Amino acid sequence: MKKIIIFASGSGTNAENLILKLPVNNFKINWHVFTNNSNAGIISKCKNLNIKCEIFNKQQFSQSLIVQNKILEIKPDIIILAGFLLKIPHSIIDLNYPIINIHPSLLPKYGGKGMYGSRVHDAVIKNKETISGITIHRVNINYDEGEVVLQKSIKLDKKETPLSLAKKIHDLEMKYFPEVIKKLIS
Numbered sequence: 001m002k003k004i005i006i007f008a009s010g011s012g013t014n015a016e017n018l019i020l021k022l023p024v025n026n027f028k029i030n031w032h033v034f035t036n037n038s039n040a041g042i043i044s045k046c047k048n049l050n051i052k053c054e055i056f057n058k059q060q061f062s063q064s065l066i067v068q069n070k071i072l073e074i075k076p077d078i079i080i081l082a083g084f085l086l087k088i089p090h091s092i093i094d095l096n097y098p099i100i101n102i103h104p105s106l107l108p109k110y111g112g113k114g115m116y117g118s119r120v121h122d123a124v125i126k127n128k129e130t131i132s133g134i135t136i137h138r139v140n141i142n143y144d145e146g147e148v149v150l151q152k153s154i155k156l157d158k159k160e161t162p163l164s165l166a167k168k169i170h171d172l173e174m175k176y177f178p179e180v181i182k183k184l185i186s
Contacts, residue, residue, distance in 0.1 A: 002185050005032045005076045007084035010117075012042025014082035014102065014173055019049055022185075023180035032074055036061055036086055062089045066136050071095060077185055081139065082177075085116060088139055099139035100184065102177050104169045106151055107135040111144030121162040121169070132154055132165060134172045136180045 004022075008015045012033075019031055033046050033053045046053035056120075060066045068091050071079070081088070081101040088099060103111055103120075110120045124132045133153035138146035154168050 001028050001030055002078075003030045003032070003035060003074055003076045004181075004185070005071065005074060005079045006082050007034050007036075008040060008042040008080065008082045009035060009085040010040055010042070010081070010083045012040065012045040013170070014177060015042050015080075016049070017174050018053065018080065018082065020179060021154070029132060030178060031078070032070075032072070032076070034067065036084075046160075051171055057155055061086055065091075067126065068092055070097065072099065073184070073186045075138070080181060085185045087113070087143060088141075092142060093139070093141055098184070100149065100171055100181065101139050101146070103135045103137065103144055104132075104166075104173070105147065106133045106153055107137065107144050111135075114144050118162050118166065121165045125160055125162060125165065129156060132169065134169060134176065136177060143152070149184075150176060152176050 011041050015033060031051045033051055033124040034041060035042050035053060035055055036058060038055050054070060056067055058121055072122045076097055079097050105111060105120045105124060110123050131153045133151055135148055136150045137148045140146040152172050
């Protein structure tokens, strides 16, 4: 039995995709989902999937031992960030569980604090990039600077919009994120 924690802040499409695609013939997964957003779409997705979703606030995440102690109780094989917008504090990184994130650009470009979702796509188009993509990477103490596990790119059309680019990036995420996680836990 594999134990996986997913941290998500938003709609939860990446988290739901992982939960639906990751069960593998040779092992089962005990899922744990954590969110810092009491209005996040991931909460209803967890209810539909019959998975408990732990909700906490920013202070509980960064300044108390509540989340850290829950992680220690679970003893996960891996922690996955799927649209999680808070910086992972030292106290969680120091637990030495592997932590993996997905970012909607080809890092190191368009990474760092405040660079997520449409902000990334807006910047890519504003700077007239010809390619973009996803980066799946390990998490360290700095935003979006951990070791790259996988990058996949797509070409931008001349009339690309942030919305059309977001769709292309989302398609890459749905395909490659489960594949990478499956390899990492196998």
